Amino acid sequence: MTPNPYLFIVVFAGVAITFPLLPLALAWCWRRFFQPPKPGAEKNAIYECGVESIGDAHVQFRSQYYLYAIIFLIFDVEAIFLVPFAVAFTSLPLGAFVAVLVFLLLLIEGLVWAWGKGCLEWDVKASNR
Amino acid sequence: MSEIDEKLRSELQKQGIFVVKMQDLYNWGRKNSIWPLQFGLACCAIEMIATAASRYDIARFGGEVFRPSPRQADLMIVAGTVTKKMAPQIVRLYNQMPDPKYVISMGACAISGGPFKQGYNVLKGIDRYIPVDVYIPGCPPRPEALLHAFMELQRKIDGQKLSGADKAEFLKPEQPSEFPVPEFGEHDLNPPANPRTYHPPVVEKQ
Numbered sequence: 001m002t003p004n005p006y007l008f009i010v011v012f013a014g015v016a017i018t019f020p021l022l023p024l025a026l027a028w029c030w031r032r033f034f035q036p037p038k039p040g041a042e043k044n045a046i047y048e049c050g051v052e053s054i055g056d057a058h059v060q061f062r063s064q065y066y067l068y069a070i071i072f073l074i075f076d077v078e079a080i081f082l083v084p085f086a087v088a089f090t091s092l093p094l095g096a097f098v099a100v101l102v103f104l105l106l107l108i109e110g111l112v113w114a115w116g117k118g119c120l121e122w123d124v125k126a127s128n129r
Numbered sequence: 130m131s132e133i134d135e136k137l138r139s140e141l142q143k144q145g146i147f148v149v150k151m152q153d154l155y156n157w158g159r160k161n162s163i164w165p166l167q168f169g170l171a172c173c174a175i176e177m178i179a180t181a182a183s184r185y186d187i188a189r190f191g192g193e194v195f196r197p198s199p200r201q202a203d204l205m206i207v208a209g210t211v212t213k214k215m216a217p218q219i220v221r222l223y224n225q226m227p228d229p230k231y232v233i234s235m236g237a238c239a240i241s242g243g244p245f246k247q248g249y250n251v252l253k254g255i256d257r258y259i260p261v262d263v264y265i266p267g268c269p270p271r272p273e274a275l276l277h278a279f280m281e282l283q284r285k286i287d288g289q290k291l292s293g294a295d296k297a298e299f300l301k302p303e304q305p306s307e308f309p310v311p312e313f314g315e316h317d318l319n320p321p322a323n324p325r326t327y328h329p330p331v332v333e334k335q
Contacts, residue, residue: 034291034292034300035228035299035300036300036301036302038228038302038305038306038307040224040306040307041307042221042224042225042307042310043224043225043227043306043307045221045225048198048199048200048222048225049218049222050217050218050219050221050222051218051221052221
């Protein structure tokens with residue numbers, strides 16, 4: 001009789017769970033029976049390059065990073081479209097040329113809009129929008 | 130637990146069956162995969178890099194995995210001049226390494242300050258703050274010397290015991306894993322040495 005086709009998934013799942021858990025369990029047993037734990041303030045410190053950390057690791061990043069990244073990403077993708085456009089430029093019909101031009105104008109319009117909104121201002125308080 | 134008979138062991142070995150103690154297996158495993166902490170301080174570091182590169186190839190001894198984090202390192206190779214500005218960072222890195230951890234003091238500077246011993250800003254030996262397992266003299270030591278120190282360390286690891294009264298230091302609960310980090314004082318580091326680990330040689334006059 002053929003085994004249940006789902007049996008393989010069960011076997012795979014069993015191996016996938018056992019394989020990482022076994023060394024973890026062995027390490028735990030080793031620590032339990034041989035190695036005395038020696039925690040300490042230095043040893044458990046978050047930063048690990050020899051220098052004492054200053055302040056907390058949980059800080060808020062400025063939203064400007066996000067806005068800059070988004071705007072950069074749009075023009076990064078645009079550059080990818082521009083390369084084949086430039087390569088095939090001489091053999092393009094007028095319609096394709098106009099289509100790419102509209103695409104470019106849309107993006108530039110978006111940039112102008114973002115600029116007008118103050119997305120390119122680094123210091124929010126100075127522009128006060 | 131009774132010891133296995135030496136003759137029986139060799140007889141089994143001929144048949145391809147190896148009987149070892151847990152301790153031997155453990156030491157065999159860890160002595161052949163010593164991961165050093167990746168940092169260099171001065172010109173000795175160049176020799177350390179040469180040791181890790183293809184010509185001398187520390188990978189033959191299982192020590193090629195230089196780790197950038199102390200959390201993953203077993204061995205600290207203090208390669209070069211330790212300035213007093215750098216000493217607290219080194220002790221802190223040593224503290225952050227998990228047990229068992231070992232230290233190789235590489236070169237004259239790391240041992241005693243070397244040619245810069247008279248310098249106001251140079252630590253006169255890293256063993257003032259952390260326990261050192263192997264010292265390599267030289268200015269700088271050749272890569273062969275570092276390999277020799279590595280093999281000496283492997284020999285030391287091989288001889289460490291897991292249980293009993295003479296078991297390895299790192300297995301004793303009372304043995305500290307962290308050592309006090311010196312602070313910058315007005316003229317010198319404060320304290321100038323850790324009295325628990327540093328025992329200066331006593332000169333006896335006849």
